[in-house]
Amino acid sequence: MRLADFIARNMEPILVQWEAFATTLLPAAANMESLGLRDHAQQILEAVAKDLQTLQTREAQREKSLGRGPGPIDATETAAQTHALLRARGGFNIRQLAAEYRALRASVLRLWMDDCEPVGSDLDDIIRFNEAIDQALAESVTFFSAQVEQNRNLLLGMLGHDMRSPLQAIQMTASYLEALNAGERVSQAAARLIRSGSRMQALLDDLTDFNRTRLGLGIKVTTARVNLADVLADELDELRAIHPDRQIDLNVSGDSEGIWDSQRIQQLLGNLVLNAIKYGAQDAPVRVVVTSDVTHVRIDVRNCGPAIERATLARIFDPLMRGPDRQSEGDGSGNLGLGLYIASEIAKAHHGVIEARSDETETSFSVTLPRADRTVIRH
Numbered sequence: 192m193r194l195a196d197f198i199a200r201n202m203e204p205i206l207v208q209w210e211a212f213a214t215t216l217l218p219a220a221a222n223m224e225s226l227g228l229r230d231h232a233q234q235i236l237e238a239v240a241k242d243l244q245t246l247q248t249r250e251a252q253r254e255k256s257l258g259r260g261p262g263p264i265d266a267t268e269t270a271a272q273t274h275a276l277l278r279a280r281g282g283f284n285i286r287q288l289a290a291e292y293r294a295l296r297a298s299v300l301r302l303w304m305d306d307c308e309p310v311g312s313d314l315d316d317i318i319r320f321n322e323a324i325d326q327a328l329a330e331s332v333t334f335f336s337a338q339v340e341q342n343r344n345l346l347l348g349m350l351g352h353d354m355r356s357p358l359q360a361i362q363m364t365a366s367y368l369e370a371l372n373a374g375e376r377v378s379q380a381a382a383r384l385i386r387s388g389s390r391m392q393a394l395l396d397d398l399t400d401f402n403r404t405r406l407g408l409g410i411k412v413t414t415a416r417v418n419l420a421d422v423l424a425d426e427l428d429e430l431r432a433i434h435p436d437r438q439i440d441l442n443v444s445g446d447s448e449g450i451w452d453s454q455r456i457q458q459l460l461g462n463l464v465l466n467a468i469k470y471g472a473q474d475a476p477v478r479v480v481v482t483s484d485v486t487h488v489r490i491d492v493r494n495c496g497p498a499i500e501r502a503t504l505a506r507i508f509d510p511l512m513r514g515p516d517r518q519s520e521g522d523g524s525g526n527l528g529l530g531l532y533i534a535s536e537i538a539k540a541h542h543g544v545i546e547a548r549s550d551e552t553e554t555s556f557s558v559t560l561p562r563a564d565r566t567v568i569r570h
């Protein structure tokens with residue numbers, strides 16, 4: 192008996208074995224009923240049987256085994272994709288999802304061989320069956336991973352949002368204590384709370400922005416006509432107050448007026464300058480140079496120091512990216528590895544471009560922003 196016919200005629204015994212294996216996938220399966228344990232198994236098997244009965248070229252078979260087979264005609268998702276979403280929402284992990292397919296593959300082939308004793312001419316069915324299972328597994332893993340990532344981003348977004356209220360209460364209390372003039376020790380403690388609260392606020396802002404981008408929402412900006420020279424000067428004054436031991440220079444030439452989100456541009460500049468302060472030579476100034484032409488304004492942030500390795504430079508704007516010498520810096524420095532990524536997203540939200548260059552003499556981050564307000568992202 193051909194394998195497709197065997198699957199169709201023995202659906203229930205196969206499903207019984209699928210269900211028996213699914214019950215072992217704890218803790219997710221602990222309180223699931225038979226219908227949930229069998230979730231979409233029959234539809235997956237029916238799709239596999241139909242695939243075995245369909246004429247296919249060798250190239251089509253290869254594409255299918257790589258998870259690039261044709262999608263469903265009258266549905267937005269395949270049974271394997273829907274199964275993955277429900278397993279992710281049910282608390283299964285990706286290893287358990289893959290184990291279901293491994294067990295399904297083994298049980299179908301074992302039952303078929305024991306019952307039908309296939310001959311050499313049936314070997315192509317085994318190859319085709321494995322390719323169909325591989326496609327279903329690839330579809331499931333892709334959808335499962337996307338669901339898990341979305342859930343993680345939603346959780347982090349809610350966490351960042353819900354932590355703002357208690358943090359604001361801490362900051363307000365610290366400011367009140369500092370204003371009491373209740374002695375030097377109280378004032379110093381309040382100042383430490385204010386500084387730590389500001390660092391936590393910056394981390395939460397980065398986390399919120401990161402999650403917006405990962406959820407496809409983009410960086411939120413609200414634009415107005417501003418003088419970029421004034422906007423950047425205000426930000427650098429604050430950075431000089433925070434880092435009084437560092438020299439930060441600003442040089443502006445040409446017309447620096449345009450339509451941008453001033454707070455976001457300050458955030459972009461702050462991230463670039465703080466990166467330059469942290470990783471540049473401590474005895475050399477950080478230089479911010481602003482130039483312009485008729486349609487664009489360019490901001491260059493330059494510092495001296497060790498060159499960034501080429502491999503690191505190629506991925507410098509990736510989220511959570513740190514170079515080999517920076518991997519251990521999750522030590523309370525107020526850095527999630529998101530600063531440069533968020534800077535690039537702010538530039539993108541303004542339809543601008545950000546680039547990085549580095550050699551033995553200088554590292555430079557350059558941002559080019561159009562002056563005009565071209566359907567900037569708003570939410």
